[in-house]
Amino acid sequence: MARTLNVDEFLDLLRSLLQISALTEAGVLVGCLLLAWAIVRLLRGAAVPPASIWFGKRIVDGVMFPVLALALAFGAKLALAGVVKAAVFKLALPMLLSLVVIRLSVRVLSATFPTTPWVRVVERSISWLAWLAVVLWVTGVLPLLLDAMDDVHWKVGAAHLTLRDMLEGTLSAGVVMVLALWASAAIEKRLLHGTGNTLSMRKMVANIVRALLLFIGLLVALSAVGIDLTTLSVLGGAIGVGLGFGLQKIAANYISGFVVLAERSLRIGDIVKVDGFEGRISDIRTRYTVIRALSGRESIVPNEMLITQRVENVSLADTRLSVNSAVQVAYGTDVRALQLKLQAAIARVPRVLADPGPAVQLAEFAADGINLNLLFWVDDPENGQGNVRSEVNLAVLDLLTAEGIEIPFPQRVMHERVAAADKNNSRTAESQRTQRDAE
DSSP: OOOOOOHHHHHHHHHHHTSHHHHHHHHHHHHHHHHHHHHHHHHHOSOOOTTOTTTTTTSTTSSHHHHHHHHHHHHHHHHTTTTSOOSHHHHHHHHHHHHHHHHHHHHHHHHHSTTOTHHHHHHHHHHHHHHHHHHHHHHTHHHHHHHHHHTOEEEETTEEEEHHHHHHHHHHHHHHHHHHHHHHHHHHHHHTSSOSTTHHHHHHHHHHHHHHHHHHHHHHHHHHHTOOGGGHHHHHHHHHHHHHTTTHHHHHHHHHHHHHHHHTSSOTTOEEEETTEEEEEEEEOSSEEEEEOTTSOEEEEEHHHHHHSOEEETTSSOOOEEEEEEEEEOTTOOHHHHHHHHHHHHHTSTTSOSSSOOEEEEEEEOSSSEEEEEEEEESOGGGOSHHHHHHHHHHHHHHHHHHTOOOOOOOOOOOOOOOHHHHHHHHHHHHHHHHHHHO
């Protein structure tokens, strides 16, 4: 039976808001809000992570505050049921429930997708829809819309669905997916807390847990919408065919990501060189790996490339890295004595390791001087190689300048060739000068 808009109930609510009893309700509601704020402030303490879903940054923008306020307000309404006629609480409870939905969805989406631009659009859409639902509920329009949606129905296979079923199922699916994202984000944060050699393994477990929770949430969401899960067998076969043709690269990247994390051949923090790009692994995702160079550039490398191509890992077994430089000194330099002085000068550079210590080797006798190779080790390659090589070169330059040892310039010997005719003319001129001198 269709409902009609009851204007008398709405007017009765407005008259109740003008009664003296409404002031009592408002005072109790304010007390509930203050009590909720105090409880959240006590639970929160002094130090709270900036991305806290429960508490937020300013106490009232987390999930905990509206949940406590809603619980306290509902309890106060029950306590005052036989004393005053509910008017303020009739408006406050839907508003607090809407605030819980908004805070929950916004906080979870912001924590799960912190850099995604479309999250802000989704957040605003959820806020507008939640407040619109409150207005429709208070004015009594929402029940009429739901009854009208029941009249729009269709048959899907053996099931009969209405527009109201689709709306309620979609909302239920959204709540389930938000809760799944929240649980996966909390588990991932707990697993990835801290650093160490097991960070890559914990990252793999976090990815598996997130995929599993989202899969379960998707199944529950489909059930809530009204889709029979037994029909997904056909869909699974279609997906399998799609993976065999169009999605094989994506599937290969996902599988390669789990293989990389399981084998631990590449770990977060390793210095690697892939396809000519060298940098530090900052994150390993299920589909790709992020490599950050010392210049700040980031490379998105598909995980399949890490499996099928040659990858240079500088810090797989040992973080120590050998760095070399070169210098040329003039012939006549006492190279044996200079070697000891150069090794001592290089060892004084802060980042150069004492074990294994620096070495100076005579490389070759070049055309302009004697070439010396400077070898030294560092254990923090993630801080760069060019800067420590520059410091070593400056230390070598200062030593050579103090010792008065020359770094030779390129030298070339030029021979002038004189033609035969020029030689005969020179001899004739010389004979004539000799005859004149004799006369």
